[in-house]
Amino acid sequence: MIGCLCLHGFTGAPWEVEPVVKKLKKNKDWLIYSPTLPGHGPGDDLKGATYKAWIYAADKACAELFKYCEKVYVVGFSMGGMLACYLSARYPVEKVVLLGAAAYYVNPPQLLKDFKIAAEARLKGAFDNEDPWYQFYSKKIQETPLTAVYEFTKAVKTVRPFVKEITIPSLIMQGELDGLVPVKSAEYLFENMGSREKRLYLYKDSRHYLCHGPDKKRVLDDLERFLKNENKPRIQGGNET
Structure with a gap:
C-alpha cells in the first residue's frame, strides 16, 4: 500500500490541503493522512503551541504511516512544506511535494498589493464573514498571537538545514503572486x-x-502526475505552461 501524508500550514488546518487529499483518495489502494497540527484544531489555542510540538506531531504521523504502508509520500503546504523537508531527510520517504513551502516568508511588495485589493473591496462592501479574502486576513494577519509567530520562525530555522539532506525525487510548487512566501523561497x-x-x-x-x-x-494534475510517475516534459525551474 502507498501512504501519503498531507501537512497543512501555520495558523491553518487540513482544509488547506483538502483538494490534494480528495484527488489522491481516488486511488483506492492509497492511504491518505492529513492530521491537524497542535494548536490548530477547533477550540485549540495557538498561544500555547510550540514549534517542537509541530515537528513532533509531523514526525509521529509519518512514523505511523510507515507501519501500514510500503511506500510513503509527503505533501506539505507552507510551514507544512518545511516539516515535509524534515521528514524527507529523517525517513525513507519515496517522494516529497512542497506547496508554497516557507523556507523564507513574507513577500512585502506582493503583500502590499494584496492589502490594497483587499482594502478596496472592503470599502465597496464586497466582503462578508464568509469571503475567503476576509477569512485570510482576519486569521493570518489580525488574529495570530505574536508568541505563535515566534514559534513559527523557530520551526522554520530548525528544519531548514535538513533541506540539504533531501536526496529523493522532489517537486516544488510556488505561486508567483504569493504575498506570504516569496518566490525566492522556492528557488532556495x-x-x-x-x-x-x-x-x-x-x-x-x-x-x-x-x-x-x-x-x-x-496544480493538482501536476502533483498527481509527479507522484504517479506520469509527468510530462517540463523545464526545471520554468513557469507553468
Whole structure:
C-alpha cells in the first residue's frame, strides 16, 4: 500500500490541503493522512503551541504511516512544506511535494498589493464573514498571537538545514503572486536540495493557497502526475505552461 501524508500550514488546518487529499483518495489502494497540527484544531489555542510540538506531531504521523504502508509520500503546504523537508531527510520517504513551502516568508511588495485589493473591496462592501479574502486576513494577519509567530520562525530555522539532506525525487510548487512566501523561497529549496531529480513549477496567477486558486486544476494534475510517475516534459525551474 502507498501512504501519503498531507501537512497543512501555520495558523491553518487540513482544509488547506483538502483538494490534494480528495484527488489522491481516488486511488483506492492509497492511504491518505492529513492530521491537524497542535494548536490548530477547533477550540485549540495557538498561544500555547510550540514549534517542537509541530515537528513532533509531523514526525509521529509519518512514523505511523510507515507501519501500514510500503511506500510513503509527503505533501506539505507552507510551514507544512518545511516539516515535509524534515521528514524527507529523517525517513525513507519515496517522494516529497512542497506547496508554497516557507523556507523564507513574507513577500512585502506582493503583500502590499494584496492589502490594497483587499482594502478596496472592503470599502465597496464586497466582503462578508464568509469571503475567503476576509477569512485570510482576519486569521493570518489580525488574529495570530505574536508568541505563535515566534514559534513559527523557530520551526522554520530548525528544519531548514535538513533541506540539504533531501536526496529523493522532489517537486516544488510556488505561486508567483504569493504575498506570504516569496518566490525566492522556492528557488532556495530547488538550489539547496541534494536531490538529483527535482522540479520547480511556478504558477503565474496563484497566490499562497495554490490548491484553492485559479491554477488549482493544473496544480493538482501536476502533483498527481509527479507522484504517479506520469509527468510530462517540463523545464526545471520554468513557469507553468
